[in-house]
Amino acid sequence: MSLVITGNPGVGKHTIAEKIAQRLGLVIFDINKIAKDAGLFEENQDTNDVDTEILEKIIAEKISENNLIIGHLAPYVLEKNQVKKMIILRRSPYDLIKVYKERRYPDEKIRENTGSEILGIISHDAISKFEEKTIQIDITGKTIQEAIEKVMVMISGNEGDEKVDWLDLVTKNNDLQKFFVD
Ligand SMILES: Nc1ncnc2c1ncn2[C@@H]1O[C@H](COP(=O)(O)OP(=O)(O)O)[C@@H](O)[C@H]1O
Numbered sequence: 001m002s003l004v005i006t007g008n009p010g011v012g013k014h015t016i017a018e019k020i021a022q023r024l025g026l027v028i029f030d031i032n033k034i035a036k037d038a039g040l041f042e043e044n045q046d047t048n049d050v051d052t053e054i055l056e057k058i059i060a061e062k063i064s065e066n067n068l069i070i071g072h073l074a075p076y077v078l079e080k081n082q083v084k085k086m087i088i089l090r091r092s093p094y095d096l097i098k099v100y101k102e103r104r105y106p107d108e109k110i111r112e113n114t115g116s117e118i119l120g121i122i123s124h125d126a127i128s129k130f131e132e133k134t135i136q137i138d139i140t141g142k143t144i145q146e147a148i149e150k151v152m153v154m155i156s157g158n159e160g161d162e163k164v165d166w167l168d169l170v171t172k173n174n175d176l177q178k179f180f181v182d
């Protein structure tokens with residue numbers, strides 16, 4: 001069984017996973033890279049436009065116990081018996097916008113990805129499939145170092161999920177239009 005880090009694009013999966021992998025002596029297994037190498041992504045990585053059934057088979061053949069698996073598709077291409085713990089990283093949509101602008105995502109892709117984080121789609125799907133194996137962690141406002149420490153503490157302890165409700169925040173800020181309307 002493997003340790004898994006998932007969450008929307010831009011939440012910090014790769015940044016955090018590299019350090020965690022070093023500390024725990026694990027080897028990173030990047031689902032996006034595997035999908036790309038297998039020719040399953042068109043040009044658009046970071047989308048869900050991929051045949052998850054084929055990807056699931058390829059991954060099952062390649063993963064081993066010493067892997068730290070990363071990817072926003074993780075909940076859709078892994079089975080519960082392959083997973084020791086699944087960390088779901090969460091990050092404020094206001095911070096994600098900045099990451100996506102730096103990545104020069106087109107407006108539509110920014111809306112799609114911030115919308116997904118606000119509604120908590122990956123989180124919902126992960127928790128309903130992987131249940132007690134999931135640990136939801138909000139890294140908003142943390143430095144990278146602080147985020148790594150928080151993830152390490154939550155992996156080693158038996159902490160439950162953190163509550164995250166961006167929809168409530170965005171509604172209170174009167175920003176629904178900003179995120180969901182052209
Ligand atoms: N805790 C953090 N605080 C501030 N910036 C962060 C943090 N973690 C990651 N970042 C930055 O956010 C951006 C996206 O991180 P990345 O690891 O590429 O995300 P992902 O792999 O989930 O797409 C990078 O520019 C990274 O330096």
Ligand SMILES: [Mg+2]
Pocket residue numbers: 010013014
């Ligand atoms: Mg990444």
